[in-house]
Amino acid sequence: ETGVTQTPRHLVMGMTNKKSLKCEQHLGHNAMYWYKQSAKKPLELMFVYNFKEQTENNSVPSRFSPECPNSSHVFLHLHTLQPEDSALYLCASSQDTGRVNTEAFFGQGTRLTVV
Amino acid sequence: AQSVTQLDSQVPVFEEAPVELRCNYSSSVSVYLFWYVQYPNQGLQLLLKYLSGSTLVKGINGFEAEFNKSQTSFHLRKPSVHISDTAEYFCAVSGASYGKLTFGQGTILTVHP
Numbered sequence: 001e002t003g004v005t006q007t008p009r010h011l012v013m014g015m016t017n018k019k020s021l022k023c024e025q026h027l028g029h030n031a032m033y034w035y036k037q038s039a040k041k042p043l044e045l046m047f048v049y050n051f052k053e054q055t056e057n058n059s060v061p062s063r064f065s066p067e068c069p070n071s072s073h074v075f076l077h078l079h080t081l082q083p084e085d086s087a088l089y090l091c092a093s094s095q096d097t098g099r100v101n102t103e104a105f106f107g108q109g110t111r112l113t114v115v
Numbered sequence: 116a117q118s119v120t121q122l123d124s125q126v127p128v129f130e131e132a133p134v135e136l137r138c139n140y141s142s143s144v145s146v147y148l149f150w151y152v153q154y155p156n157q158g159l160q161l162l163l164k165y166l167s168g169s170t171l172v173k174g175i176n177g178f179e180a181e182f183n184k185s186q187t188s189f190h191l192r193k194p195s196v197h198i199s200d201t202a203e204y205f206c207a208v209s210g211a212s213y214g215k216l217t218f219g220q221g222t223i224l225t226v227h228p
Contacts, residue, residue, distance in 0.1 A: 004158070015181040033215070042119075056215065057207065090158055097215065104216060106158035107150075 003027040006091050006107035013081065013114055021076040021110045023091030032074040033065060033104065037088040049074055050097045065082040081114045088112070117142040117208050121219035130198055130228050136191040136222045137204055138206030148189040149207045149216065159205065165189065177198070201226045 004025045013019050023032065034046040048056035049068040064084075067079040074091060091107045122137040140146060147166050151159040163174025170182040180191045189206060203223050207216040 004157075025167075025183060040220075042220045043216075045217075048215060092159075103149075103161050103164060106160070108156075108158040 003055055004091060004093055004105050004107035006089075008110060008111050009108065010111045010113075012064060012080065012113045012115060015081060015083070017081075018079040020078065021075045021091075021112075023076075023107055024095040024108075025072055025091075025105070029093040029095060029105075031070045031094045032068060032071070033092040033094075034074065034076055035090040035092065035106075037062075037090055037109070039087075043090070047076075048097060055097060077110075079102070083114050084113045086112055116225075117144075117217045118161075118208050119208050119219035120216055121122050121206050121222050123222050124220065125223045125225065127184060127225045127227060128196055131195050133194050134192065134196050134200075136204050136206075136224065138189045138191065138219060140187050140189065140208045142171070142208060142210060143146070144210045146208045148180075148182060149209070150174065150191050151205045151207060151222075152176075153203045153205065153216075162191070162204075166202065169171075174185060181218075198225070198228060200224060202225045208224065 007022045031050045038046045045058050046060045047066045052068050063080050067075040088109045090109045092104045094104045118141050128134045143222045146217045149164045150162040152162050153159050162178050163172045165172045173179045179192050203221045205221050206219040209216050
């Protein structure tokens with residue numbers, strides 16, 4: 001148990017579907033992150049939220065739409081995805097983005113397959 | 116801008132042998148350095164981190180790493196590996212924003228009996 005929980009663990013969706021990934025942290029953190037881990041590529045930072053405000057969008061296509069209703073939850077809404085979007089999507093949290101003496105805690109990820 | 120290069124994509128080693136996983140970074144600002152481990156079908160777990168102070172950092176599971184500013188390296192070492200150390204290891208760097216990590220490509224460590 002890492003304190004960061006992602007659901008679902010696995011998701012298969014068609015290119016015309018709409019689905020959402022959920023991430024919840026029970027660590028009292030204020031910053032949350034979405035990362036994409038594709039085969040044979042480094043982990044890519046997608047979005048950063050700090051105190052519920054989006055502070056970074058790393059040129060992510062609009063078919064990925066994040067939502068952060070509170071500091072404990074972040075969602076990644078998916079629509080009209082492409083097969084190349086198949087990857088492991090990892091959520092992480094940290095105390096906040098301005099502190100350097102804390103670590104980022106990762107969830108176990110959602111394995112997404114787009115067919 | 117920051118970047119991280121892990122010099123070996125795969126490292127096979129026999130049980131109880133020493134291992135070194137290499138990591139080099141580039142950054143225009145002061146950096147904070149991390150090693151994470153990912154076991155199959157799991158998320159990332161922090162092994163150790165360098166923020167400041169002593170350049171030799173000790174982490175969990177008997178791992179350690181040494182920060183070398185002149186060589187811009189942060190190599191991970193363990194004097195004697197176990198089968199259970201088989202996993203993928205990621206080196207990462209952050210600048211002013213802690214959780215905003217830039218990762219290397221990963222090194223798959225395979226420990227053989």
